[in-house]
Amino acid sequence: MNRRSFLTATAASAALPLPTTATPHRIGASDIARLQHKFAAVVAGDHQHGGMRGIETRALELAAEAVDLQDRGSAGQRVRSQLYAVAAAFTSSAMWAAIDGRRFDAAQRHHDRASRLARMSGDQAIQFRIWSHAGTLYRHLGRPSDALAANDVARNLSIARRDPFFGSLGHARHAAIHGTTGDRTAVRRSLGHAQEALDRAAEDMPRPVWIEAFYGPSELDSLALAAHLALGNWSAAEAHAHRSLAALRPHMHRSRAITTARLARAQLGQGDLEPAVSTAMSIPREAIRHPRISGMLSVFGTRLRECAPRSPHTRTWPQYEREAPA
Numbered sequence: 001m002n003r004r005s006f007l008t009a010t011a012a013s014a015a016l017p018l019p020t021t022a023t024p025h026r027i028g029a030s031d032i033a034r035l036q037h038k039f040a041a042v043v044a045g046d047h048q049h050g051g052m053r054g055i056e057t058r059a060l061e062l063a064a065e066a067v068d069l070q071d072r073g074s075a076g077q078r079v080r081s082q083l084y085a086v087a088a089a090f091t092s093s094a095m096w097a098a099i100d101g102r103r104f105d106a107a108q109r110h111h112d113r114a115s116r117l118a119r120m121s122g123d124q125a126i127q128f129r130i131w132s133h134a135g136t137l138y139r140h141l142g143r144p145s146d147a148l149a150a151n152d153v154a155r156n157l158s159i160a161r162r163d164p165f166f167g168s169l170g171h172a173r174h175a176a177i178h179g180t181t182g183d184r185t186a187v188r189r190s191l192g193h194a195q196e197a198l199d200r201a202a203e204d205m206p207r208p209v210w211i212e213a214f215y216g217p218s219e220l221d222s223l224a225l226a227a228h229l230a231l232g233n234w235s236a237a238e239a240h241a242h243r244s245l246a247a248l249r250p251h252m253h254r255s256r257a258i259t260t261a262r263l264a265r266a267q268l269g270q271g272d273l274e275p276a277v278s279t280a281m282s283i284p285r286e287a288i289r290h291p292r293i294s295g296m297l298s299v300f301g302t303r304l305r306e307c308a309p310r311s312p313h314t315r316t317w318p319q320y321e322r323e324a325p326a
Contacts, residue, residue: 179227
């Protein structure tokens with residue numbers, strides 16, 4: 001499941017037909033490459049829109065396509081393992097879309113299916129993704145003990161030791177979970193480990209498209225932002241938000257909107273009403289349809305009214321909410 005497989009695909013071979021039996025399709029590298037290209041498109045769609053049911057549905061359809069291919073052709077063990085891995089990857093994307101869209105029951109079902117497929121594949125990278133997503137799922141559900149345990153499954157995989165890039169992501173997500181428990185020391189320690197591992201990670205190592213598409217300094221700062229928001233460290237959260245936005249890659253529209261909403265919350269926490277409202281209103285209208293972003297802005301409005309019920313900035317917020325797209 002890395003970019004090199006996109007460049008080394010070869011044509012599948014076929015056996016000579018028997019006189020009375022249809023020739024079975026020989027599944028080969030070209031079939032895997034075709035599915036991996038479709039997976040890359042799903043990942044790109046997630047960064048554009050995120051959380052939408054259409055992404056979840058499309059990912060599940062492609063997972064079924066990968067599994068069905070097992071029954072419609074012959075293949076060696078290596079190719080079959082790759083088919084299970086790509087099916088697990090599609091299912092994990094459906095899981096992430098459901099998490100992002102606050103459809104947590106569906107996300108749990110997708111996790112169960114994805115983890116079974118990943119075990120059959122033997123692919124540690126996709127196992128890391130699935131269990132790391134599970135940690136995020138439980139964090140959003142307010143179950144930090146389960147979140148830490150799930151994220152530990154990812155962090156304890158050998159791939160996280162072999163490649164510091166994976167290790168860094170595991171530490172960064174651990175920091176975000178520790179933030180929800182109020183453990184400032186653990187947050188600081190995990191973020192330090194995440195930065196140290198990211199500094200050690202080789203830039204030219206081939207990695208799966210899903211992790212290369214989003215992880216790096218910007219995402220590390222985004223997870224640090226989430227941790228410090230949970231702790232109520234408003235000034236530290238704002239600093240991480242600005243760093244994350246400065247380093248964010250252009251294609252990550254959903255991440256930009258989420259980070260901007262968090263920045264507004266950090267500014268509000270410091271009593272900076274005008275900058276906070278201005279920041280929140282700068283989020284593009286089309287992004288407000290995203291379930292996470294609309295929920296974050298709803299909480300922002302509630303906190304704004306609690307903090308400064310008579311402020312003129314507070315009085316402008318209801319009009320903004322009314323004009324937001326349904």
